[in-house]
Amino acid sequence: MDQKPQATDEPQVAEEGFSYGPAPAPRRGFLAGVAAIAAGGLAFLAPLWSGIRAALEPLERPELDANLVPVAKLAAVPDDGVPHKYRVVMDRVDAWNTHRQLPVGAVYLRRTGDSVEALNVVCPHAGCFVNVAADRSRFVCPCHKSSFDLSGAVNDPASPSPRDMDSLDVEIRGDEVWVRFQNFLPGRAEKEPVV
Ligand code: FES
Structure with a gap:
């Protein structure tokens, strides 16, 4: 007798290799x-x-000429051929920050007519600040007695300074005196910028 498949409530289990979905x-x-x-x-x-x-x-x-800064009004610089001292302040900019108007040094400006010369006040011997002599005829350094004429040239063979005072570039822009300010290493015969 044939056996017919019977319906069942039992859950069906897939044989290996088959699935129902x-x-x-x-x-x-x-x-x-x-x-x-x-x-x-x-x-x-x-x-x-x-x-x-x-x-x-x-x-x-692009790098800006950050060292070129206004130092004084031209009219404020006496036209007498005598050096006068001016403070230098500038913005210091690194890659991410701007530090505004920091004092960075000082310069002597010497004006004759419309011509202005600038010298860094720092003595090239060992870094003291050079003064204008009382008779205003020359510069003298109070530390070791280096002596310079009013253009900044060493004028005494006994001066220990290895070079003249450090001159700086000047631009007259409108009514202002701008200086390209730079410090230089002391104790060297040649001007070597401090970086
Ligand atoms: S630092 Fe000026 S003479 Fe020495």
Whole structure:
């Protein structure tokens, strides 16, 4: 006698190699995952790159002539051929910060007519501040008695200074005297900028 299959309430168990639902699509799922990771990565990289560019932008700026600074009104510099001392202040700019109007040194300005000469007040021997002699005929250094004429040239062979006083570039801009301020290493025969 034939045995007909019987309906049953027992849960059916798939035999190995079979399933009862729609077959999963593992390859499509894998590709979708890769695409999602790539999209997420791109979404993360864009702002990251913007941040890096913003952080590096100051390093890409062209350098300005930051040492050229106004020192005095031309009319305020006596036209008497005698050196007069002026303080130098300037903005100090590093890659990310601007430090405004810091005192960085002083200069002697000597005006004759419309011509203005500038000398750094620092003695090239060992860095003391040079004074104008009482009779206003020369500079003298109080530390070791170096002596310079009013143009800044060493005028006494006994002076220990290895070079003349350090001259600085001057520009007259409108009614102002601008100086390209720079300090130089003491104790050297040649002017070597302090960096
Ligand atoms: S520091 Fe000026 S003579 Fe020595």
